[in-house]
Every structure is written in C-alpha cells, then in structure tokens.
Amino acid sequence: MLKYIVAGIVVVLAWAAWLFIPGMEPFWFVPLGVTILAIAVLAAIVIARKIRARRAARELEKALAAQAAEQARSARPDMQAEILQMQQEFQKAIGALKTSKLARGGENALYALPWQLIVGPPGAGKTTALRNSGLQFPYMSTSGGGVRGVGGTRNCDWWLTNEAVLLDTAGRWTTEEEDRDEWLGFLDLIKKFRPKKPLNGIIAAVPLDQLGGAHDEEVSALARRMRERIDEVQSRLQMSLPVYVMFTKADLVPGFVETFSDLSKQERGQVWGFTVPLADAPPDPGMHFQERFDELATIVEKRAMKRMSEERKIETRELVYSFPQQLGSLRRNCTALVSQLFESSVYGETPMFRGAYLSSGTQEGRPIDRVMHKMAEAFGIRSEVNLGEPVKESKSYFLRDVFLNVIFPDADVASRSDAAVAREKRNQFIAAGVIFATALLLTIFPAIAWANSRGFLNDIRDDVDRTAEAAAARGPLEPGELRPLRERLEELREYDSNGAPILMRMGMYQDDVLEPLGGYYTHLLRSEVVGPIVASDESAMDDFGRRYEVLREAMPTGAEHSDMYDRLKMHLLVTRPTAEGEPSLAEEDEQAEWLTDRITRQWFDAAGGEEEVDESEEEEMRRQAELFTSLLADEDERVADDPTSVPPDASLRFPRDDDAVNRTRRALTRVSMTDMALERIIQQIAPMGYDLNLDALVGNTVRPMQSDGNVRGAFTRRAWDSRVREMLDGEDGNVFGEPWVLGQEGLRAAEDVEQREEDLRQLRNQYFTAYIEEWQNFLRSVRVVPPQGNVQTLASLRDLTRGDPEAYRRLFAQTLYNTTLPVPGQESADGDDSNVVEETAWSAFWRRVRRVRGGQTIARILQGQTGGGAEGEDDDELTPEHVYVAFEGFTGFGAAPPPEPPAEGQAPPPPPELPIGTYEEQLHSVRDALQAHLDTPDGTEEALTTALQTARTSTRALIESQEIGWRPRLEALLWPPIEGSANSVAMSQASGAGRSWCTEVFMPYHRNIEGGYPLNPSGHDVPLADFGAFYMRDGGTLWAFYDEVLDRRIPKEGDNFVFATALGQDSSRAYRRQLLQYLERANDITNVFFPPGAEGPQVQFDARILPSPRVATQEVCLGGECVEYHNGPERWHRFTWPGESPEAGASLEIRGADGIHERLEQTGEWGLFRLLEQGTVTSQSRGNRVFTQTWRLRDHQVDVHIEIRPVRGDAPFFGIAGRERNPVFLQPLRATQADPPREIVSGRSTCRGS
Structure with a gap:
C-alpha cells in the first residue's frame, strides 16, 4: 500500500507544480511523464510479484514432488504402490486447488494462500473438526478426508481449502520423534519457497475429554510436548506464529449438547471462545485465559437458566443445569495448559497466544460427569450417574467462524522471530548501507566529476587572471609566472590525447577550453619570451651582416661564427615563410630538441644566467620552450597536410627578415670551414655533460690533489667514441654546418667533394692539436697541496693511498684512457682488428728513443732525415697516435695500455712493472711509519726519519729517470706529498721539542733563576744549587735537554752552534735563530762557572x-x-x-x-x-x-x-777570552740572550704556561 501512496503523492506533486508554478505551462510533458513513470513502476512491481509468486509456487510444487519421489525410492517394495497412489492423489488435490474458481491465487495458490498447521495429541478430534468445519475443500481424499501427505509431510493430511492450506499433523507427531528429519526438511522447503511467511499460524487442538480427567503431571507433559513442537517449528522457520488453542470434543462435557441443541446451523458456526488483541497482548497468558474462561462460564450460566425454562424434560434440565459446573471443572487444567504452553523463555521465541476456542466436530461417545465422578472418588463410592442416551444426530459446534473469521483473516499476523527480525534489521541496515553507499557512489562520482571539472576550470581561470596581471606589469615574464598555464595546457593536451581522468568525466569534462587556453598561452609565450629572443637575434644578425659587408677582407672569429650560426638557424626555424629544404619540426625531432635547447639557453642568459636563475627555474624554462616547440611542430604538421590551414596572422612563426638572413649567410661563408667546424664540435658536445675535472678523474675524496681547470667535453674519450670520431671521419654530414642554414653557399660547399676532404683533414689536425693543448693545460693545473702537521699529513697520505687503484694510478689511468683514441677498422700489424691506437714496431721504437735523455732531439733529427716516424707516413696530418705519443711520457709513469689478448690456451701476460708502483710503496711506507709514530711516539722517530729519507731518495730517482719534458710536471705531482711529509714531521718534531723545552728548560729557569743575581744586579741571589742544576755540563737541566733533543738538530761546532740539515731541509726552518744565540751564551756561562x-x-x-x-x-x-x-x-x-x-x-x-x-x-x-x-x-x-x-x-x-x-782564561769576570771586543764585567751573565727564549719553534707557540 505504501508504494501506491508514495506514487500518488509524487504524481500529485508533479501536476501541482505544473499547475501552480509560473512558467511551467510549456513543460506539460513533465507531470505526464511522471504519471506514466509511476504507473509503469507500480505495474512492474505487481507483475514482478506475480511472476515471483508463480515461480515460487512451481518451485515449491517441484520440491514436494521431489520429496515424494525420494520417499518412493527409499520405501519397501510392498509400500511403493501405495506411496505412488498417495503421490498421485496429492497432485490431483493441488491441481484441483489451482483450478478452483473459488480459490485465491489460482496457479499461485500454494504460494499465495495462507498455510496453517494443526497440532495436537492423538484422539484430539482434529480431522473430525476439519471435516465438519463447514469449509469448502476443492478436493478430498477417497476416504472423505484430507489428502495424505508425501515426503516430509507423510504424517500429515493436506486439507486444501479455497481460503487456506491446512496441514493436519498426526497425533503421534506431537508426542513422538518419528520421521523428524523429513519433517525438518519440509520446513526448510517451505521456508525457502515461502520466505515471507512459510506458515501463517498454528492451531493447537486439545481434547477436553483427555484434559478434563488428566492429572497435573499429565497436563504438564502434554503442554511440554506441544510446546516443543511449536518451538521446533518457530525456530526452524525463524518465525513468531500466532497459536490458536482449540479445545475439541466439547460435546463430551455433560450438558453441552443439551445446552446448545437449540442453535441453528448458522448459529452453531459462530465462535465460542475469545481472541487476544494484537495491540494489547497480556503479560500472563494463563491469567488472561482464566479471566476470559470465567466470562464464558458466566455467559453459559445465563444461557443455562434460559434453556432450563425452555426445556420440558427433567433429565435434560438436570444436564443443562449441571453444564456450567461441568465446564467450571475444566477451568483449572485448561488454565494450567495455557500457562505452560505460552510460558516465556529466554532461549527461544515465545509463542504468540492469539486465542482459545471451544468446539465440537461431532457427537461420539458418552459424556463423563467430572463433578460427580470426583465427589464419588472423594467419598470412596461408586459413581453411577445417568447422563442420558448418546446423541443420534451428529452436528458440529463453533468451528466454521473460528476458521473463516479468526484464523484465516490472521494470515498477516505471523511475523519473523525477534532473532530473525534483529538479523533482518541488521541485514537491512547492511543492505541499506550498501545501497546508500552504492547510491552515494553513483551520485558522488558525477558530483565529484562536476566539482573536479568546475574546480579545474576555476583554477584555469585563476591562473589566467594571475598571468594576465603579471603580463600587464612592466618587465618580462618570469618562468614561474608562466608555469601554471604551461602545466594546465599540458594537462589539457594529455586529456585530449588519452582522455580526462575518470573523476572528471561522466559528462562533466569541458574539453572546449583547450583551444582558447592554448591560444592565450602561446600568445604570451610568443610575445613575451620567444619574441624578444627572435628580435634580439634579428638585430644581432643585421649588425653582424652589415659590419662584414663593410669589412670585406675580414673574417668572423670561430666563436663569433658559431654564435651567429646558431642565431641564424633559430631564426630560420621559427620564422616564415619557410624555404624549400628547411626541416619540419614535426618530422625532425633532433631539430626540435635543438630549438628547445636554444630557446632555453637564450632565455636563461637574458634572465641573468646562473647568478639570477636557479636550477628549478632553468628546468621550467626548458619545459616552456619544449611546449612552444611542440606547438610549432603541431603547426608544421597541419601545414604539411593542408598548406592553407594556418593563415599568416594565426601562425606561431614570426616574419622572416630575408635581408638579415642573406647578409649573415654571406658573412658566415667567409670563415674557414675547419675553424667553424671545430667550434661547432665544441659547442655541440658542451651540453652533453662530458666535461671532466679532477673529481671526475680521481674522485672527490682525494683532498690533497686539487685543480681549478677542466677538460671540455669535446676533448674526452667519451665524446670521441660517441660523436667526434664520426664527425671527423665525415660520417656526420653536418660537421661543417647544415647546408640549409648557410643557403646556396652551404649547398655548393657540401657538393665539392675534394674541398670537403681537405677541410676534414685540416679539421682533424686542428682537433688533435687542440686535444693535446687541452690536456696539457689541465695537467698543468693539477697540484698537490703539501700537508701541514702530522695529523693532516697522515690524512693526506691516506687519501692518496686509498682505493684500488689509488689516486695517482687513477689519474694516470684516466689520462691514458682519454688520450688513447681508438680507431675502429684500423688493422694492427698482424691484420687483426684492434680497438686501441695503432701500434707498430716503428712507433714502439721511437717511443723508447724519446724516453732517454736527449731522445726527443734525436727522434726529431732522425725522423726528419728518414721522413718517417711514429706519427705516421704523412707528417702534415695528425692522427690519434699523435695524441697518445704526446702524453706517453706522462702516462707511462703510472699506466700501461691494455695488453693484446693472449692466444687461445695461453695465460695472459703479467701486468708490467710501472714506476708508480715504487712511488706508491714509498707513500705506504711513510704513511705506516707516521701512523706508528703517532700511535707510539717513543722509539719510533728514527724509523719515521728513515722512511722519509728513503722516500725522498727513491722519489727523486724516479722523477729524474723520466722524460725531461715531463719531469717538472711529475715533480709537481709526486714531490709535494714526500716533501710536505718531511716538513710536517720536522715541524712536528720541533713542536714536540718546543713543548719539552717549555716544561723542562724554560719553566724551571723562569721559576728558579730568571731575574736573580748574578744575571740581574738588583735581583735576589740565585741559589748555587739551582744555578748548578741548570747550567752544569753533566746532568744539568739545559745540557741534558740539549743532548737528548737538540743535539742532532743544532749540533755544536767548536764554541758555536749551527742548524743541521735533515730530510733535505735546514733546521732553521723549524727553530728560531734566538735559540742559537742563547745556546752560545749558555755555553759561555757553563764554561766560565764550571771548569772541567x-x-x-x-x-x-x-x-x-x-x-x-x-x-x-x-x-x-x-x-x-x-x-x-x-x-x-x-x-x-x-x-x-x-x-x-x-x-x-x-x-x-x-x-x-x-x-x-x-x-x-x-x-x-x-x-x-x-x-x-x-x-x-x-x-x-x-x-x-x-x-x-x-x-x-x-x-x-x-x-x-x-x-x-x-x-783559567775562561772566567766569569769578563767571559770567554776573545769573545767580545770590549767585554763588560760579568759579561756572560749580563749580555743579551742570556735568558732562554720562551719559544724556540718557528712560527708556532708551544709554551702556553705562565
């Protein structure tokens, strides 16, 4: 019903809106469509339900037939015929029900009709009550009763009425466990095919003749058994079913027939009992039953009084009179039965007490006087009460309306059990959640798509507004100001190619914004960024061309030529009209990439270069330039398909300045092709990142080795292998420039094969010459910083000896690698292809000659006489061999070319002995000796000095054994670590001596002698013990220290002290000259005061x-x-x-x-x-x-x-004879430098005491 109400409200609202909202008159189809849609939905619901009911009925019928077939298969052979007959009769009954014109449901009867289950003990009169109920049965069994059930209902009789299906269970089913599994299967079956209400109610038939004479235990047992069956049905079906308690065989209560015999047939069909209201269910069914039973008894008394006045027979009057008492005797057991039958339980669903009814299906047997019987039992006498003759005419009492007016109309009372309801609610909530989530998803995705699309458009609008404000301000646009538009345009182009994101589609994506945004962006980029670059190039080209028109004999420099060539090339790529032979950016990816790099570089320089532009901004410039280039490529592609598709005023290209182009071409073609080509090689390789510096060669952890120079990428082995070699071999047709850039002159030069070969030869010569100069300059820039102090010296030595190979060996190996330029296809002496520089017997010979002293001169003289040499047959043409030979004197010290692969089956030759190995051994020796000295200063100084001296001698010999021309460079690299270590050790030793001097000499003198007499005329007397302890020759503080520490560094020659030379350096570099003067004064004091x-x-x-x-x-x-x-x-x-x-x-x-x-x-x-x-x-x-x-x-x-x-001649009065020309009294003590100096180490403070 609710669906009809909702549909009606929707239809009414639709028509009301059309009638009362202004402006809705043209939209009359809206309410009409709503009405049609509502009718269609309701019709679809009804049809769907009918189809579902019909399908369920068919499936239920099939399932019952399947159970019957299973029963027939499992039955004994002698019983199979009977079972088949029963099955046929059952099918006939169902067919009769479906074809009955009075039955509700028709074909769907089994699904549409309510089902009631009748339970009760054996002899309860259930069948008799149904047979005499007055209900219409379309089909009855041959015995005149219900149709015997099959399968799970074989202990049931099917009573198929026009209003309902009644299942009359056998009485023993109520009290026994027979065929329980088949019965539960049946319940599962109807639960499956009648999911809403498998059963509509349960009729509990209780015979009054058994109940009236039963004891309390019997009543309880009967109530318990019936409750178990009811609970079994309810729990299996997960239903809460109304239970109708029908007390049968009321005719066996004495006086019943006599009291109601005057009723007509219609009156006998009415209800005698009570129905419990659904809205006000009693909390105690037993008490409620007792109250209503008393009301029935009261009414019966009134009727009995009336009947007594009407009845003439004394016997009949007695029976009528006693009937209320007989009925009252049943009150206790009936109440107990109801109370126990509907007792609440926490373990399951409590049956719903729907009502209690008294009935009689027929009058069979003799009534029993329960009142007199109990009195006789109480007095112990025999009861012989005459209750009259049995009734000869059978009549049914109080049955028809119970079914028709109470039970059948309650078809919708049955409901799910509380547990099932809770489960259904939970499932409903889950389903509702799922439905809501699904609906939300179905609605939210379009909403999200709308929001995303709207947000995307708003973002684009905001980006455009901000960029427009920036463009309106003075000054060029920054890369960051164009970034938002570039990112949006790239997004849109990506969406246009591959589709927008899912959460922007669903009909919400606006793809028509691409064209206007692209037009605005390209306008800004073209006018604010590329336009100034093109204008600058035009101006520079025009000035360049006009200048060289005047200077007819002058030629542009290589750098100027390269710059103007690039300007001209970019001008041709971004201007119109294009000439024949010029490349299309849509087809030439290399040209597009070059143009992107060019725009980026020009923009970068115009913005201030590295000082003003960081890496992120430079990358953004590249992205902007790349996008502009791709837009130009798109335009070229459209023009290639349709030359008229892009009118001049809509083109991204700029107008071409033909005069500036022609002047620039004429000036550029004056330059030597080789100069131009070499500069172009350098410029082309520069952006590739092939440049080398010292860190790239030896690593950034070799701190002592430093260089502020670098090798440009064009002069590296990597560039040679990947690009330069093929350019010098003529494989790259654009090595002398692209002909279309230089115009007709370029085309003619490209067609002159002989001149091209000569240009290539000169280009190779210039390249190899520049290659040698580049590496020579770099090697000159490499320096090794001498260490300062032992700790720094040790760290420096560790840096130089760390790794495999070590730093020096890496430097020599990298230099050898980069000066060894392989020439594929060149054959060695034995005819095999070699991937190294060609090595001939002559070249090896001349290299050995050049290594000896004077060898370079001898080689030049002999090679000039013979006309041959290591460099090749043609002295005018330089080859990679010249590069190799130019550095062989350097690289041979620490690296060797890779050996020839050994013959099959032979072991590879051992690596050659190189001078670098000896040098590394010396570094290791000094490093280890210094480490040992720092770890254990005592007793290791001599070993350290020996290691240093050996290293100096060995390193000097190594340097002197090398080629004369490379000796200064090798000395600059190899000598600083050795010499610096010696200096550091010497200074460290001096520092140690200085600290010892402070604590052992100066401080004792300062405490005990300084300022005292006789050194100071006004001072206090210096104790002779202190004076002797300090100045005494043997064992005195001063001279004991001298003998232990200073003797080797400042030896005594006669009466004078001199600085000794150790590790190649004078001690004066470590010690102050004041120390010499003081030692001489102190020696005089000792001589005059301490005679032998x-x-x-x-x-x-x-x-x-x-x-x-x-x-x-x-x-x-x-x-x-x-x-x-x-x-x-x-x-x-x-x-x-x-x-x-x-x-x-x-x-x-x-x-x-x-x-x-x-x-x-x-x-x-x-x-x-x-x-x-x-x-x-x-x-x-x-x-x-x-x-x-x-x-x-x-x-x-x-x-x-x-x-x-x-x-003695040496006396303290005037000092050493002949020492001073005019000595003063006490000359040794009063002369200058008589006090020991506080500091004795050059340039360092080692005495920090007071």
Whole structure:
C-alpha cells in the first residue's frame, strides 16, 4: 500500500507544480511523464510479484514432488504402490486447488494462500473438526478426508481449502520423534519457497475429554510436548506464529449438547471462545485465559437458566443445569495448559497466544460427569450417574467462524522471530548501507566529476587572471609566472590525447577550453619570451651582416661564427615563410630538441644566467620552450597536410627578415670551414655533460690533489667514441654546418667533394692539436697541496693511498684512457682488428728513443732525415697516435695500455712493472711509519726519519729517470706529498721539542733563576744549587735537554752552534735563530762557572793587595778564608769561590791612620761578585787576564786597590777570552740572550704556561 501512496503523492506533486508554478505551462510533458513513470513502476512491481509468486509456487510444487519421489525410492517394495497412489492423489488435490474458481491465487495458490498447521495429541478430534468445519475443500481424499501427505509431510493430511492450506499433523507427531528429519526438511522447503511467511499460524487442538480427567503431571507433559513442537517449528522457520488453542470434543462435557441443541446451523458456526488483541497482548497468558474462561462460564450460566425454562424434560434440565459446573471443572487444567504452553523463555521465541476456542466436530461417545465422578472418588463410592442416551444426530459446534473469521483473516499476523527480525534489521541496515553507499557512489562520482571539472576550470581561470596581471606589469615574464598555464595546457593536451581522468568525466569534462587556453598561452609565450629572443637575434644578425659587408677582407672569429650560426638557424626555424629544404619540426625531432635547447639557453642568459636563475627555474624554462616547440611542430604538421590551414596572422612563426638572413649567410661563408667546424664540435658536445675535472678523474675524496681547470667535453674519450670520431671521419654530414642554414653557399660547399676532404683533414689536425693543448693545460693545473702537521699529513697520505687503484694510478689511468683514441677498422700489424691506437714496431721504437735523455732531439733529427716516424707516413696530418705519443711520457709513469689478448690456451701476460708502483710503496711506507709514530711516539722517530729519507731518495730517482719534458710536471705531482711529509714531521718534531723545552728548560729557569743575581744586579741571589742544576755540563737541566733533543738538530761546532740539515731541509726552518744565540751564551756561562772536573760552580783566581796611602792594614775574606796585608811586599794569594763557607760571602776591611776603619762586606753565595761590583775596574791587561778592582772610601777619600788574575782564561769576570771586543764585567751573565727564549719553534707557540 505504501508504494501506491508514495506514487500518488509524487504524481500529485508533479501536476501541482505544473499547475501552480509560473512558467511551467510549456513543460506539460513533465507531470505526464511522471504519471506514466509511476504507473509503469507500480505495474512492474505487481507483475514482478506475480511472476515471483508463480515461480515460487512451481518451485515449491517441484520440491514436494521431489520429496515424494525420494520417499518412493527409499520405501519397501510392498509400500511403493501405495506411496505412488498417495503421490498421485496429492497432485490431483493441488491441481484441483489451482483450478478452483473459488480459490485465491489460482496457479499461485500454494504460494499465495495462507498455510496453517494443526497440532495436537492423538484422539484430539482434529480431522473430525476439519471435516465438519463447514469449509469448502476443492478436493478430498477417497476416504472423505484430507489428502495424505508425501515426503516430509507423510504424517500429515493436506486439507486444501479455497481460503487456506491446512496441514493436519498426526497425533503421534506431537508426542513422538518419528520421521523428524523429513519433517525438518519440509520446513526448510517451505521456508525457502515461502520466505515471507512459510506458515501463517498454528492451531493447537486439545481434547477436553483427555484434559478434563488428566492429572497435573499429565497436563504438564502434554503442554511440554506441544510446546516443543511449536518451538521446533518457530525456530526452524525463524518465525513468531500466532497459536490458536482449540479445545475439541466439547460435546463430551455433560450438558453441552443439551445446552446448545437449540442453535441453528448458522448459529452453531459462530465462535465460542475469545481472541487476544494484537495491540494489547497480556503479560500472563494463563491469567488472561482464566479471566476470559470465567466470562464464558458466566455467559453459559445465563444461557443455562434460559434453556432450563425452555426445556420440558427433567433429565435434560438436570444436564443443562449441571453444564456450567461441568465446564467450571475444566477451568483449572485448561488454565494450567495455557500457562505452560505460552510460558516465556529466554532461549527461544515465545509463542504468540492469539486465542482459545471451544468446539465440537461431532457427537461420539458418552459424556463423563467430572463433578460427580470426583465427589464419588472423594467419598470412596461408586459413581453411577445417568447422563442420558448418546446423541443420534451428529452436528458440529463453533468451528466454521473460528476458521473463516479468526484464523484465516490472521494470515498477516505471523511475523519473523525477534532473532530473525534483529538479523533482518541488521541485514537491512547492511543492505541499506550498501545501497546508500552504492547510491552515494553513483551520485558522488558525477558530483565529484562536476566539482573536479568546475574546480579545474576555476583554477584555469585563476591562473589566467594571475598571468594576465603579471603580463600587464612592466618587465618580462618570469618562468614561474608562466608555469601554471604551461602545466594546465599540458594537462589539457594529455586529456585530449588519452582522455580526462575518470573523476572528471561522466559528462562533466569541458574539453572546449583547450583551444582558447592554448591560444592565450602561446600568445604570451610568443610575445613575451620567444619574441624578444627572435628580435634580439634579428638585430644581432643585421649588425653582424652589415659590419662584414663593410669589412670585406675580414673574417668572423670561430666563436663569433658559431654564435651567429646558431642565431641564424633559430631564426630560420621559427620564422616564415619557410624555404624549400628547411626541416619540419614535426618530422625532425633532433631539430626540435635543438630549438628547445636554444630557446632555453637564450632565455636563461637574458634572465641573468646562473647568478639570477636557479636550477628549478632553468628546468621550467626548458619545459616552456619544449611546449612552444611542440606547438610549432603541431603547426608544421597541419601545414604539411593542408598548406592553407594556418593563415599568416594565426601562425606561431614570426616574419622572416630575408635581408638579415642573406647578409649573415654571406658573412658566415667567409670563415674557414675547419675553424667553424671545430667550434661547432665544441659547442655541440658542451651540453652533453662530458666535461671532466679532477673529481671526475680521481674522485672527490682525494683532498690533497686539487685543480681549478677542466677538460671540455669535446676533448674526452667519451665524446670521441660517441660523436667526434664520426664527425671527423665525415660520417656526420653536418660537421661543417647544415647546408640549409648557410643557403646556396652551404649547398655548393657540401657538393665539392675534394674541398670537403681537405677541410676534414685540416679539421682533424686542428682537433688533435687542440686535444693535446687541452690536456696539457689541465695537467698543468693539477697540484698537490703539501700537508701541514702530522695529523693532516697522515690524512693526506691516506687519501692518496686509498682505493684500488689509488689516486695517482687513477689519474694516470684516466689520462691514458682519454688520450688513447681508438680507431675502429684500423688493422694492427698482424691484420687483426684492434680497438686501441695503432701500434707498430716503428712507433714502439721511437717511443723508447724519446724516453732517454736527449731522445726527443734525436727522434726529431732522425725522423726528419728518414721522413718517417711514429706519427705516421704523412707528417702534415695528425692522427690519434699523435695524441697518445704526446702524453706517453706522462702516462707511462703510472699506466700501461691494455695488453693484446693472449692466444687461445695461453695465460695472459703479467701486468708490467710501472714506476708508480715504487712511488706508491714509498707513500705506504711513510704513511705506516707516521701512523706508528703517532700511535707510539717513543722509539719510533728514527724509523719515521728513515722512511722519509728513503722516500725522498727513491722519489727523486724516479722523477729524474723520466722524460725531461715531463719531469717538472711529475715533480709537481709526486714531490709535494714526500716533501710536505718531511716538513710536517720536522715541524712536528720541533713542536714536540718546543713543548719539552717549555716544561723542562724554560719553566724551571723562569721559576728558579730568571731575574736573580748574578744575571740581574738588583735581583735576589740565585741559589748555587739551582744555578748548578741548570747550567752544569753533566746532568744539568739545559745540557741534558740539549743532548737528548737538540743535539742532532743544532749540533755544536767548536764554541758555536749551527742548524743541521735533515730530510733535505735546514733546521732553521723549524727553530728560531734566538735559540742559537742563547745556546752560545749558555755555553759561555757553563764554561766560565764550571771548569772541567768541578762538581759545581767554581772560580779560582789569584788576588794581590796593593798598598794605599793612609791605609795600614787591609783584610780580604772569601768563603771563610781571610788574607791580611800590612803594606808589606806585594804577593799573590789564591782564592777559590765559593769557598768552604759560601754563605759567609766576601768582605774587605781597611784600617789606617786618622781613624780609618771601614768594612765592605757582601754575604751570601754570590758575595764575591757583589763585592767586586761595589768597586770599579780601573785597569785591565790585554785579553783581560789581569784587572785591578778599586774601591773608594768616600768618607775618608781613600782608594783601595786589588789586582785579580783568574787561574783559567775562561772566567766569569769578563767571559770567554776573545769573545767580545770590549767585554763588560760579568759579561756572560749580563749580555743579551742570556735568558732562554720562551719559544724556540718557528712560527708556532708551544709554551702556553705562565
């Protein structure tokens, strides 16, 4: 019904919209179409349902027949005939039902009619009730009852009415388990073919004669068995079925017939019982049944009273009177049965209590007085109650309307069980979800496609607007400003070729935007990017042509020729009208790629080059240029198909400047073809990425080896193999330029075969000459940075010796590879094809000659005399062999050509011994010795020095054994690591010595001696122990350090110290010259204060006291030894400093006339020198052997004189004899450089202490 209501609403709304919405009058077909569509949909639904019902009925009929056939096959032979008869009768019954005019459904009757199941115990009177129910049965069995079932229903009788199908189960089925599997199969069958309502209800027939006399246990057992069968049906079918409780055999209740005998046939067909409302189901079916049963009893009492007044027979009156009591006696068992039959269960579906009805199908047997029977039992007497004679006329009571007005109309009451409903709801939700998802997908994809297409168009519009704003501003367009349009146009072209994305199709994609967007983009690119380039080329070509029209004898340079050639070529490719012979971009991919590169390069340069344009912008320029070129190619393709398809004003090409083209061609054809071709070779190879630098040859991990030069790609083996060789051999017809670019002159030059061969020969000569110069310049740029410090030296040596092959060997091998230019097809001496440079006996001989000293000169002289040589028969023509020979003196040091393949069965020859092997051994030796020294400094210095010395000698010998011309280059490469290592080791050793000097010499001197007396006249006395410990020859701090550390580096020659030469360098590079001066001063101090054999500082001298006027007595004391002079004979007295009591110092005491008494005294170990410094040296002998010291007593105006004569010539008073011309007193201690220098290492600070 709902579908009809919805369809009606839709139709009404459609017509209402057409009637009441303004402007809808022309669209009268819309509501009409909606109406037709609604009718068609409803008709389709009805027809589909009928077809489905008919199909289901046929399938159900087939399934029942199949079950019957299976039963016949499995039955005993003596039973098969009976089963076949039953099957035939069953088919007749179904046929009669389908052909009955009164039956609903017709052909679909088995599917369309409701099915009711009747269950009950044996003897319940089910069959009798159906036979006498008054229902119309189109076909009955020969016995006058239902048709015996077959297969799974063989324990059932089929009662086929016009209103329903009634399945009357055998009574024993209710109480026994016989044929259960076949029955369950039948239930599955009807569930399959009647999926909505396999059964429409269950009639539970309960005989009152059995129930009335049953005990409680019997009632419970009966209720339980019937409930099990009902639960079995419901659970199998997953249905909640209405259960109608029909109490049969009510005629066996005494007084029933007498009470209702006055009813007419129509009245006897009415319902006697109650139906439970569907909307208000009772929570307790037993209590509800009891209440309604009491109502029935009350009504029966009233009727009994009425009947008693009408009945004349006493016996009948008694029976009528007792009937309410007899009925009331059934109340308890009936209530118990209903309560247990419909008791709620948590394990399954509770049957639906639809109603309870009392009926009687016929009157057979004698009624039993249950009331008197129970009383007699209670009193223990025999019951002999006369209940009258049996009824002779059989009548049915209260059956017809129960079926027709209650059960059959309830065909739609049956519903799915709660579990099934929950499952169906879940399935429905899932199905709804799937349907919704499907619908969503079906609707969302077009919506997404619409949104994507709309968004795509909006993006295009936004991109166009932004680009238009940028184009309107001043200045050229940047690549990034054109990128969005380029990307959109490429997308559109891709969509046009291969189709738009799925999520932009579905009728939503707008492909008509390609042409206007392409036109706008090409307009911008043409006018803002390519146009300025073309205009610039035109201007440059015009200036170039006019200049050389005036300079008739001048010729453009190679670079100028190459530049103008490219400008002219691009001008011809992008201008119109095109001349015959000019290539089409649609057919010549190489020309299209060249034009793309050219536009990109010109745009890149115009934008500022590498300083202004990064890699991403350059790539975007290339993409833009590539797209423009492809658009030109498309235009060429259209013009090739139809010359009139592209009018001049719509063409992407620019107008051609024929005057500038002709002038440029005339100027270009003046240039030597070989110069032009060589420059073109270089320019063509340049973008290919063949350039080589030092990193490409040896790797970027060899840090000591550096170079700021590079080899242009045209002069590499890779370029030779892939491009240059065929160009020089004439295989590339465009080596001297493309004839169509140079016009008629180019065509004529291309046709002159002899001149072309001569040009090729000259081109080869120029190329090989340039090749040699290119590699020579590169090798000159390679330098090896000398290391600084041991750590850097070790790292440098590791870099140079890492890998296989090592760095030097890689350099030589790569140089050999790139200077060995193979010539395919050239045959070696034995006639076999060779993939290396041709090697002849003569060439090998001349190479060996050139290797010896003076060999180059000898080779040139002899080759000039004989007219032959290694380079070939024609000295005017250079070949790849010349390149090889030019570098053989270099590459032969570290690489050898690949050997000839050995003869079959022979082992390959061993690799030749190369000088590089010896050099690498020396690097390894120095590296390992240095590593050992750094790991264990003690005891490894000598081994390191030996390794360095050996490496220097060996490397120098290797260099000197090579060709003279290559010796400087090899020395620049090979010598720095060795020499640098030696320098670094020397400086490292010096640094170590400097640090030791600081801690072992300078710091002790600074703490104990510096600033003290006698070095500083005003300083405190330096303890003699400290002074001796520092300056003593044997075991003193200074000289012990010298002997251990400095002796080999700064040896002593006589009284002087000199820098030694080690590892090829003077120690002065490592040590400061102040160290020499200090060592000489310190040596003087040691000599004067420490005579041979002395165990400490000691000075011996003779003193002679001279007489002085007014002085009577003079006493001189030194170290506890005193000498008095009383103006007697002058005598020498020997003193030894510091004496036996050094702390006593020295003193001079004078006594004389006039009260002269004065004592000059200096205590302490240095008292002698302090006392001498109180006086003045008044006379000196030659060489300072004897000097006079005078002290003036100022208070008495008296001078005291003492002559002093040192025992040794080297004395501390005036130092080493002859060292200084005018020495001062205490010359060794007071001269400059008497203090040790803080730093002794050149250019480094190694003493950081205080």
